[in-house]
Structures are given as C-alpha cells and as structure tokens.
Amino acid sequence: MTRPVPPRPGQGALASRLAEILRVDQAGELAAVHIYRGQAAVMRNAPGRERIADQLKEMEGHEQVHLSRFNELLTERNVRPTLMSPVWRAAAFALGAGTALLGDKAAHACTEAVENVIEQHYAGQIEELKDRDPALAAELTQFRDDELAHRDLAIEEGAHEAAAYPLLTAVIQAGCRAAIKISEKI
Numbered sequence: 001m002t003r004p005v006p007p008r009p010g011q012g013a014l015a016s017r018l019a020e021i022l023r024v025d026q027a028g029e030l031a032a033v034h035i036y037r038g039q040a041a042v043m044r045n046a047p048g049r050e051r052i053a054d055q056l057k058e059m060e061g062h063e064q065v066h067l068s069r070f071n072e073l074l075t076e077r078n079v080r081p082t083l084m085s086p087v088w089r090a091a092a093f094a095l096g097a098g099t100a101l102l103g104d105k106a107a108h109a110c111t112e113a114v115e116n117v118i119e120q121h122y123a124g125q126i127e128e129l130k131d132r133d134p135a136l137a138a139e140l141t142q143f144r145d146d147e148l149a150h151r152d153l154a155i156e157e158g159a160h161e162a163a164a165y166p167l168l169t170a171v172i173q174a175g176c177r178a179a180i181k182i183s184e185k186i
Contacts, residue, residue: 014132019079020184021125025140026070027082027183028118031092033067035114036060038096039107052104055153059111062146069139082183091179095172102163108154109162113172115151119144121180 036056043053074081082088099110122144129137162168 018077018133021129022070022073022077022079023082024121024180024183025125026067026074027085027088027179028121029063029067029070029143030081030085031088031179032063032114032118033060034089034092035096035110036063038093038098039100039110040096041093042097042100043104043107049104052107052157055157056107059150059153062150066143066146069143073136083186084179084183088179088183091175095175099168105158105162106168108157108159109165109168110172111154112151112159113169114176115147115154117173117176117180118147119151122147 036059040053040056040060043049043056046053073079095110096107100107122140126137126140126144129140159165
C-alpha cells in the first residue's frame, strides 16, 4: 500500500500538495477514459465481442463521470492540468487498443493492472485527506469503489488467463506508477 505523503512545511505547502493530488487524479481519469475508448474501438468491430464492448462502454462512462468531476475541481481550485495530457491521452488509447488486439483476456488484464495501481493510489490519498478535506476524501472513496468494481469485473472475465499475464501486468503497472509521478509535477 502506498503511504500517504506528509504535508510539506511552509506557507502554501498544503495548497501545493492538493494541486498535485487533483492534477494527477484528473490525468488518471483522462487516461482511463481513453484506455476504455481504445479497447472499445477494437472490440466493437470484433465479431462476437459486443458484450465486452458494452461492458467497456459502461466502464468508460463511470470514468467520464470521475473525469468531469476532476475537471470541475481543477477549475474551482484554480489548478492547472498536467502538461502531459496530450501524451497520456494518446498513450492510453494505444494501450487500450493494443491490449484489446491481443484479445479480451489481455484487455481485462490491462483493466485489472491499472485499477490495482489506482486503488492503491486513491487509498493513500484518502488517508492523507480524511482529516484535512473530508468532502474530497469521501468523493475519492466513491471513485475508488468504482475502480474496484471495474477490477473485480476484469478478474471475473478472465484477466488472469491472458497470455503473459505477469509480464503484461508488471509493464502496465510500472507505466501507471511512472505516469502518476510525472503528472504530479508536470
């Protein structure tokens, strides 16, 4: 589990940390929307994969709700989004389409890998914010619960049966962790 980052000392430290949290979470939800769009683009054109395409579209809808809320929070709290947004949008779509091209099990493995990292990330933020900003912590808790539902569905659908599952998962999770660190700062 990711340990919460203690607030930095000094004037403006809490505001700076909150900006990092909002920036990275908005970037993560943006990426999630585009991963599902990439997966759905492949699956909706694959015969016999309509059910999976519908699941992906539904999960994309959940992520879009999260993204819309983070967009509102960025505006309300005068926080700029990450400068990496165009890169994350393209990379996420490519990841989604690429894993879907490997098959439905690989697409589900991608979802599970991403959602595991995001769940841990949100858990750390919730712990960090529960006393300082309980309303935001409550929203993050709801978003985390949605991500866990996506992960659980991916597992039920056979994520662990994907070819090269351990390698695929490790690479995707490493990429997610790197994107988190970069998005907090840039």
